[in-house]
Amino acid sequence: MDSKASAGGGTLSYEQAGVNYDLIDPLKVAAQRAAAATGAHLAAHGFTEVKASRGESAYVVDVGPFYIASIVECLGSKALVADEMHQLTGRSFYASIAQDTIAMAVNDLITVGATPLVVQAYWAAGGSEWFSDAQRAQALVEGWKKACEVCGVAWGGGETPALAGIVEANRIDLAASCTGLINPKERLSVGDKLAAGDAIVLLASSGIHANGLSLARKLVERLPQGYLTKLDDGRSYGEALLDATTLYSPVTEALYKAGIQPHYCANITGHGWRKLLRHPAQLTYRIHTVPPVPPVLRFIQQHAQQDDREAYSTLNMGAGFAIFVPAKDAQRTVDVAKACGIDAWVAGAVEAGPKQLLVEPLSIRFGDDDLQLR
């Protein structure tokens, strides 16, 4: 067990699981302001930033013939679950952990319309010893390579530092950076096209992906069999948690080839479905169809005693990525996703109205004040 706090009954919220955003947010705001002031440096090189990309999931620069998008993203704490499950079962889950890490970067990068081209690996271990488990290290390498194949990106290189004293002994801090092109420039998707009348297409998640793991790990304290507790489908909780995050770039690339131009995209990560409110405009998002909930997420909701509103505000609940497209393209978007092997639903529509998300089948409303990212 990596968490030592005691766990009683009652509702377990994300905040109780240990991440205090009140402490981080002032730094984030200061960093965002300082970062925004540096965009002007590009003029000396003859380039400009795409201002609307500030606050979006990837940063975009106009370099003339096309846009360049870049990003760095962290896996988060999911590797701790892989470590626990290795102790319990002897199996290595680092191939899927590798895919999770790449997904964190790629799934964000594609929201702005970019084709991911190059991924760099950041694997910071707690000491040289981490790398001495050859099976684990090899799984990480193989999983990383396979995820690059799925996304059609080149693995450029990376860093494998041993950081004793900074990273905990026998742990690893995993991150990925990704650079891509928006080419042709019409593919740029930073929200200016989103409008009332657009359809909301949701793409299936494979499970928890790599967000909400603090909560998922905390929950283990309540389970008599811990990570080995069985879900309704017979799989263990730990194994189900470790299903690799779906990579969505094959879908966005296939949409482009099919002539479908998303008006906006949202990667549904932290903050769960509240991410559907990511766009700054005053628009109402009305959901009429809710995807089936993966067993591992239903299990978490039940054992954390969360009502639907709390669950959908924290976890992806079966929808890992949202694509906003012209209504006429909605069904084709679903078809394209399914042809990529990813289930999808025309789930709702964008309407004129106050900024809110209405999940009608569940009678949930999220308002503007439920998501403050900027």
Added chain:
Amino acid sequence: MDSKASAGGGTLSYEQAGVNYDLIDPLKVAAQRAAAATGAHLAAHGFTEVKASRGESAYVVDVGPFYIASIVECLGSKALVADEMHQLTGRSFYASIAQDTIAMAVNDLITVGATPLVVQAYWAAGGSEWFSDAQRAQALVEGWKKACEVCGVAWGGGETPALAGIVEANRIDLAASCTGLINPKERLSVGDKLAAGDAIVLLASSGIHANGLSLARKLVERLPQGYLTKLDDGRSYGEALLDATTLYSPVTEALYKAGIQPHYCANITGHGWRKLLRHPAQLTYRIHTVPPVPPVLRFIQQHAQQDDREAYSTLNMGAGFAIFVPAKDAQRTVDVAKACGIDAWVAGAVEAGPKQLLVEPLSIRFGDDDLQLR
């Protein structure tokens, strides 16, 4: 003290300082092989990798009108020194730590001829509490912004995860990713131009930069006053260690504007002067002029009881960056660097001959077997 090992007398080598490359290198080789196999994915997008950039300090892709270079780099353990010095003096050194982190990425990226355009911040803390020290957090933001100004790059954004259980409590794992353009394409510098007759220009370092810190930290155990031990120039050892890494991109940009095309560049980081042997060709590098050694590096050499050969094989010893230029441009290269406020020397020449580095004033020879990076 973050290191618990006891320290006797005698020579203190880098290996003794705790990083065991024998454990990391097999993974590195496996990762490099797997990464190399992914370069072909770019063809589906109509692009190609620059194969010669594999094994260089940044990865380069040909996207038609120009090349894109990208990289992710880790600060390493230097933040531990800043944390110790904060305990001892109450001062925050995180502004210079921020510059160090950006320098690790930018100084590598420019070796291939790239103009750095966008930096992304990766700040992974051991918990939300790290960010509650507002002075420290603000220093990190301000230092990051200032380094971006010096390099003329846009700070695109980044990640500020709280990774309790992975990163140690009250520590931070710092890294930077950087994306740049090689434009015009003639600026590409991956070694094909290097030839006998070229001059070797060395650019001054500001001190230890961010490599060799494991050794520098280990050494503290031998010093009665630890980080507060005075150097000959009256400054404390800890303060001198924390001098920010020199940013070299203003020099490479100014060289381009002056019409000087480097034939090759080497960022002198880990492995010290052995990095001058980075280029794969069979060539002899003969050094006739050795830059003055910064007091903090002389101090480390003396107290670690290293002979010159060991010191120059580990630390930058006053030369932070090497530029290989046509002999006719050597003095102008020095002048351009000095105009940027960075001291420089025409230090030697490239000759036909076996692969070796001859540091004549110190009677040191490094051969091909002294540096195995590929």
